Amino acid sequence: xNAALVSVEGLCKSYGTRHGVLKAVDDVGFEIYAGETLAVVxxxxxxxxxxxxTLLGLVPADAGTIAIDGGKTEPASGAMTKRAGSDIGVVxxxxxxxxxxxxxxxxxxxxxLVTAFRMRGKTLSGRIVELLKQVxxxxxxxxxxxxxxxxGQMQRxxxxxxxxxxxxxxILDEPTAALDVxxxxxxxxxxxxxxADTGVSYLFITHDLGTVDYIAxxxxxxxxxxxxxxxxxxxxxxxPRHPYTRALLDAVPTIDPGKRGGLVTxxxxxxxxxxxxDGCAFAPRCHxxxxxxxxxxxxxxxxxxxxxxxxHHPLSFEIDDGKVEEIANEAR
Amino acid sequence: xxxxxxxxxxxxxxxxxxxxxxxxxRSIDMRxxxGDVLGLVxxxxxxxxxxxxACxxxxxxxxxxxxGIKVDGYEVVGRSDAELGAVxxxxxxxxxxxxxxxxxxxFSVGRQMTEIIRLHRSCDKADAYMIAMEELTSVHMxxxxxxxxxxxxxxxxxxxxxxxxxxxxxxxxxxxxxDEPTTALDVTVQAxxxxxxxxxxxKTGLTILFITHDLGVVSQLCNRVAVMYAGRIVETGSVEDVIDNPxxxxxxxxxxxxxxxxxxxxxxxxxxxxxxxxAFPPPGCAFxxxxxxxxxxxxxxxxxxKVMAGAHEVACHRAGDIRDAAKVTS
Numbered sequence: 001x002n003a004a005l006v007s008v009e010g011l012c013k014s015y016g017t018r019h020g021v022l023k024a025v026d027d028v029g030f031e032i033y034a035g036e037t038l039a040v041v042x043x044x045x046x047x048x049x050x051x052x053x054t055l056l057g058l059v060p061a062d063a064g065t066i067a068i069d070g071g072k073t074e075p076a077s078g079a080m081t082k083r084a085g086s087d088i089g090v091v092x093x094x095x096x097x098x099x100x101x102x103x104x105x106x107x108x109x110x111x112x113l114v115t116a117f118r119m120r121g122k123t124l125s126g127r128i129v130e131l132l133k134q135v136x137x138x139x140x141x142x143x144x145x146x147x148x149x150x151x152g153q154m155q156r157x158x159x160x161x162x163x164x165x166x167x168x169x170x171i172l173d174e175p176t177a178a179l180d181v182x183x184x185x186x187x188x189x190x191x192x193x194x195x196a197d198t199g200v201s202y203l204f205i206t207h208d209l210g211t212v213d214y215i216a217x218x219x220x221x222x223x224x225x226x227x228x229x230x231x232x233x234x235x236x237x238x239x240p241r242h243p244y245t246r247a248l249l250d251a252v253p254t255i256d257p258g259k260r261g262g263l264v265t266x267x268x269x270x271x272x273x274x275x276x277x278d279g280c281a282f283a284p285r286c287h288x289x290x291x292x293x294x295x296x297x298x299x300x301x302x303x304x305x306x307x308x309x310x311x312h313h314p315l316s317f318e319i320d321d322g323k324v325e326e327i328a329n330e331a332r
Numbered sequence: 333x334x335x336x337x338x339x340x341x342x343x344x345x346x347x348x349x350x351x352x353x354x355x356x357x358r359s360i361d362m363r364x365x366x367g368d369v370l371g372l373v374x375x376x377x378x379x380x381x382x383x384x385x386a387c388x389x390x391x392x393x394x395x396x397x398x399x400g401i402k403v404d405g406y407e408v409v410g411r412s413d414a415e416l417g418a419v420x421x422x423x424x425x426x427x428x429x430x431x432x433x434x435x436x437x438x439f440s441v442g443r444q445m446t447e448i449i450r451l452h453r454s455c456d457k458a459d460a461y462m463i464a465m466e467e468l469t470s471v472h473m474x475x476x477x478x479x480x481x482x483x484x485x486x487x488x489x490x491x492x493x494x495x496x497x498x499x500x501x502x503x504x505x506x507x508x509x510x511d512e513p514t515t516a517l518d519v520t521v522q523a524x525x526x527x528x529x530x531x532x533x534x535k536t537g538l539t540i541l542f543i544t545h546d547l548g549v550v551s552q553l554c555n556r557v558a559v560m561y562a563g564r565i566v567e568t569g570s571v572e573d574v575i576d577n578p579x580x581x582x583x584x585x586x587x588x589x590x591x592x593x594x595x596x597x598x599x600x601x602x603x604x605x606x607x608x609x610x611a612f613p614p615p616g617c618a619f620x621x622x623x624x625x626x627x628x629x630x631x632x633x634x635x636x637x638k639v640m641a642g643a644h645e646v647a648c649h650r651a652g653d654i655r656d657a658a659k660v661t662s
Contacts, residue, residue: 152606186603210591211591213591213592213594252593253549254552257575263526265527268474269491269520270518
């Protein structure tokens with residue numbers, strides 16, 4: 001296999017709080033290859049946004065390495081932030097807060113070009129128009145302020161700004177969560193087309209598994225700061241190994257008529273990351289947990305080539321369907 | 333047939349402006365029978381939350397309401413706040429998207445629950461506490477005694493939403509209005525709340541008006557659906573009618589824009605353009621400039637609601653011409 005564009009190893013980040021140490025990201029590692037989309041999914045508090053911030057160098061990591069195109073960087077060092085500027089771009093969830101309301105679209109997209117490439121005059125205007133065209137906006141938008149744009153248009157401007165420095169990797173932190181479904185579909189299609197055109201890689205952070213299936217090649221599932229499962233999206237969705245992945249898939253309400261009324265729930269809610277359960281963090285909510293799960297944290301196992309999971313009792317597709325039915329009946 | 337729990341006829345809500353007034357809701361007709369769970373879906377700004385507020389006489393000033401809204405036979409429009417006290421809580425109760433904002437952070441959950449139960453059911457503190465315990469048990473709150481002693485910030489989002497549901501149901505309303513109650517919750521907790529509402533509807537015959545933008549949630553929870561666009565209801569019917577066999581081009585498009593697991597390779601459909609500004613609605617059908625099937629008539633006259641079959645109603649000039657939704661997507 002060709003070398004990874006981005007490779008992350010042993011990344012850790014904890015925050016000291018009044019109530020103790022909060023391990024937001026705990027020993028996380030993964031690779032992103034050129035031109036692919038890696039989705040990071042998990043519920044609130046699983047550390048997916050902290051992960052994005054540490055990759056960008058906006059938050060210094062405690063330990064671990066991030067290598068972009070072979071060049072290793074200590075994430076804690078200041079050099080990271082500068083590098084990130086041109087190698088990694090970012091689009092945040094809410095364009096209302098990520099775009100400066102006092103700047104026109106021209107200045108918003110032009111600022112990185114001026115700072116990094118000292119572009120000016122006609123070259124600058126030409127590049128801005130080109131970027132706007134790439135995201136499906138016309139040059140008439142250059143003079144507008146963010147409040148004169150709709151949510152979808154603002155998110156397009158945010159994407160154009162992120163693409164201005166031609167990054168190799170674009171981090172997308174829930175870029176469609178604040179948008180309506182019809183607009184969400186437009187943005188997802190745009191992102192797919194942009195990737196086909198430019199070969200940029202995406203790290204797509206989301207909690208919506210339907211979106212993952214549409215846009216991503218590989219998936220990383222996180223629970224309370226750790227990776228519980230990763231692999232190619234179609235394989236993980238067809239045959240989840242970790243009970244949490246299975247629970248997430250079962251909990252998604254779909255419009256599929258065949259699955260109507262088939263919502264399977266798991267007990268409890270995500271514990272606070274401040275008091276992470278001993279052993280496997282998912283054990284208190286897991287139908288399959290035993291004493292071993294409650295005392296010994298499972299290590300990440302490389303099951304086959306691309307699939308990785310951290311579970312003492314990994315599920316397998318054939319034998320567990322009956323058990324799930326049984327649990328579903330019990331829950332009712 | 334028994335009387336409907338909620339009957340809305342010709343509802344219009346208008347807000348005056350400096351230059352021109354803005355009509356948020358336009359001739360809304362809706363009927364929910366006892367035991368039904370109706371999902372009201374639409375994108376932001378289509379008027380779904382305003383419809384819910386109007387049902388409890390809570391349209392904010394200076395909005396003006398006309399038309400009729402009958403909750404369990406009681407006409408809501410034109411009543412004073414004092415008269416509406418008889419409706420709120422006892423005939424219809426409401427839960428909101430962000431349950432943390434619905435409770436006062438300075439008082440314990442128990443104190444707030446007993447206060448409201450005493451107000452509506454005129455009983456003493458000890459009885460109210462017992463009722464609160466019972467209600468929390470019926471919404472499957474783990475350890476209700478513990479929850480009652482806590483302050484709102486000490487409970488999780490899912491637990492608070494259970495408290496709100498318990499509180500809403502404590503006064504035995506005929507109708508529960510739920511305005512995006514699961515939007516702020518994580519997906520595993522959302523599944524728990526949906527299962528709970530489904531169970532309450534099945535076991536106690538609770539009637540629910542469920543407002544959401546998530547078609548998946550509607551498909552899992554509701555038995556009837558109403559789709560709103562730019563202040564009007566464009567399609568109504570059973571879940572099977574509307575979700576599986578939509579007849580309005582907007583509804584049909586909407587179903588195809590939802591990314592669904594297992595449909596990864598299918599190309600996602602999207603609707604060009606954006607929702608019109610309610611202050612400047614386009615002439616004719618509000619959807620015509622985004623619609624692939626629009627004809628000249630669509631930009632001239634507002635389509636009347638037509639009955640397709642049984643209770644499946646569609647407001648579209650071309651509804652009769654759409655044989656299957658697949659054609660709309662091409």
